[in-house]
Amino acid sequence: MKDKKSYYVTTPIYYPSADFHIGHCYTTIIADAIARYKRCSGFDVFYLTGTDEHGEKIQKKALEAGVSPQEYVDKIVSNAKDLWKSLNISYDKFIRTTDKEHVECVQEIFKKLYDKGDIYKGEYKGLYCTPCESFWTNTQLVDGKCPDCGRDVNEVSEEAYFFKLSKYQDRLVKYYDEHPDFIEPESRKNEMINNFIKPGLEDLCVSRTSFDWGIPVTFDDKHVVYVWLDALSNYISALGYLSEDDSKFKKYWPADLHIVGKEIVRFHTIVWPIMLMALDLPLPKKVFGHGWLVIDGGKISKSLGNYKDPREYIGLYGVDAVRYFVLREVPFGNDGVFSEEALINRTNGDLANVLGNLVNRTIGMINKYFDGVVTDTGVSEDVDKELIDLVMSTKDIVDNKMDDLRIADALDVIFDIFRRCNKYIDETMPWVLAKDENKSDRLNQVLYNLIESIRIGTVLLQPYLPDACNSIFEQINSNDIGFDTLDRFGYYKSGNKVGKAVVLFKRIEIDKK
Ligand code: ME8
Numbered sequence: 001m002k003d004k005k006s007y008y009v010t011t012p013i014y015y016p017s018a019d020f021h022i023g024h025c026y027t028t029i030i031a032d033a034i035a036r037y038k039r040c041s042g043f044d045v046f047y048l049t050g051t052d053e054h055g056e057k058i059q060k061k062a063l064e065a066g067v068s069p070q071e072y073v074d075k076i077v078s079n080a081k082d083l084w085k086s087l088n089i090s091y092d093k094f095i096r097t098t099d100k101e102h103v104e105c106v107q108e109i110f111k112k113l114y115d116k117g118d119i120y121k122g123e124y125k126g127l128y129c130t131p132c133e134s135f136w137t138n139t140q141l142v143d144g145k146c147p148d149c150g151r152d153v154n155e156v157s158e159e160a161y162f163f164k165l166s167k168y169q170d171r172l173v174k175y176y177d178e179h180p181d182f183i184e185p186e187s188r189k190n191e192m193i194n195n196f197i198k199p200g201l202e203d204l205c206v207s208r209t210s211f212d213w214g215i216p217v218t219f220d221d222k223h224v225v226y227v228w229l230d231a232l233s234n235y236i237s238a239l240g241y242l243s244e245d246d247s248k249f250k251k252y253w254p255a256d257l258h259i260v261g262k263e264i265v266r267f268h269t270i271v272w273p274i275m276l277m278a279l280d281l282p283l284p285k286k287v288f289g290h291g292w293l294v295i296d297g298g299k300i301s302k303s304l305g306n307y308k309d310p311r312e313y314i315g316l317y318g319v320d321a322v323r324y325f326v327l328r329e330v331p332f333g334n335d336g337v338f339s340e341e342a343l344i345n346r347t348n349g350d351l352a353n354v355l356g357n358l359v360n361r362t363i364g365m366i367n368k369y370f371d372g373v374v375t376d377t378g379v380s381e382d383v384d385k386e387l388i389d390l391v392m393s394t395k396d397i398v399d400n401k402m403d404d405l406r407i408a409d410a411l412d413v414i415f416d417i418f419r420r421c422n423k424y425i426d427e428t429m430p431w432v433l434a435k436d437e438n439k440s441d442r443l444n445q446v447l448y449n450l451i452e453s454i455r456i457g458t459v460l461l462q463p464y465l466p467d468a469c470n471s472i473f474e475q476i477n478s479n480d481i482g483f484d485t486l487d488r489f490g491y492y493k494s495g496n497k498v499g500k501a502v503v504l505f506k507r508i509e510i511d512k513k
Helices: 021-042 055-066 069-086 100-115 166-176 187-199 227-232 247-252 261-279 310-317 319-329 340-370 382-403 408-427 438-459 468-476
Strands: 005-015 044-049 095-097 119-129 134-136 156-163 257-261 287-290
Touching: 005 021, 005 100, 005 227, 021 044, 021 069, 021 287, 021 310, 021 319, 021 408, 044 069, 055 069, 055 134, 069 095, 069 287, 100 134, 100 156, 100 261, 119 166, 166 187, 166 257, 187 261, 227 261, 247 408, 257 261, 261 287, 261 468, 310 340, 319 340, 319 408, 319 468, 340 408, 340 438, 340 468, 382 408, 382 438, 408 438, 438 468
Parallel strands: 005 044, 005 257, 044 095, 257 287
Antiparallel strands: 119 134, 119 156
């Protein structure tokens, strides 16, 4: 039985590349924020990411580079790991489809499905897009080109194994009907039904003989497994499915959430559930198809030269500025526009002006008026109630937004705390209170309310901006950082001494970028 408190979240496995752009970071940052949020909420989380290393495209690139495919992928996989490290991605496992355990698992899956009669040998005649590793029918082409990338397709004909998707079509539709939350957003479900299921599912080609950089079919070694059956299996091979130690599989499967880009929703909501049905396994609870980050309405593309390596943005503006932009700027399920100027505006506005300034001012005042010691004196006024009510109502709203995967909205709600604190400073005018010795207890209380509100906001913010929040916890000198400290206003220890104020986010001058 699956442990009630476990939570399994995945990103797609990435094609290894030396040219990752900010769009590639999008899925991984969202999944990371969700994984961290669930950990903070007390779940036993398993967060999986990795690389998808087989296929003709990789084989061709290795050939061009004059190395073996294995040497080629070994070298560039480290690029993905380095990028995720620089973005503070807290994955629990990084799977590579060239891992021995994965290879063996896929071989067994293939054999199981063949023995069951769900995979059969046939002849493939079709139109193949090499960059997308996808077969298309004539009717799916757009102006004779691949509908996904717009490039030429080639006619190929070869002996191949097929997976009987058609056999499971009715069961899949029934599953969609009985599990209305399985695909989100709703619009993607309609796309799947109208574009792929209603016209009738065609059986899927699951092996190739024209290249050999893939997992060999054990009982027919001319064939290697075609990439999607190989790639999708990663979500269960990573947990030890069909291996000697399948304890993780028992604990974490079915996945709670697969987060994928909109262009691969069809593989995750048609092919993958049918594979699982054929294997008699439970289906993931949710597939969320997110939109893309676009530049000037179009693709982020190396050939267009319209992006920097994400590590350059991190170097210039800080890791949390990049994380914040990606999490905050893209509306739920839709495309979002990336521009360096928008990144700078978000950083200057929300991060430097609202959050950074608040923490800096508050700590500065506590140091200036009370030598860094802040005391809960109990001298409250009506104006405090409004602040405290807002702060204390935030956790439930954030939980609801996160349940709906509305991450940008969750962040907005958390920032309401910081915006409200800044307003509270204007309302209470600590600098005026400081001039009156009789108001010392009131001044203390105002500063206490501010520091406790900052602490609570920061506890909530840590899944999204872990580095900045660690720095705030240090500055306010508090170890009360767990979600279990959100049930009442007043965990911050009265009489505690704050640390030194440090600039969290420098304002960026646009002309100096
Ligand atoms: O599709 N904006 O790998 P991949 C947002 N190996 N997301 C983007 C993006 C953009 N501009 N560009 C890419 C694959 N992505 C397969 C997956 S899973 C069993 C196999 C996202 O490296 C894309 O939508 O092409 C996808 O979710 C992820 O990057 C990996 O894409």
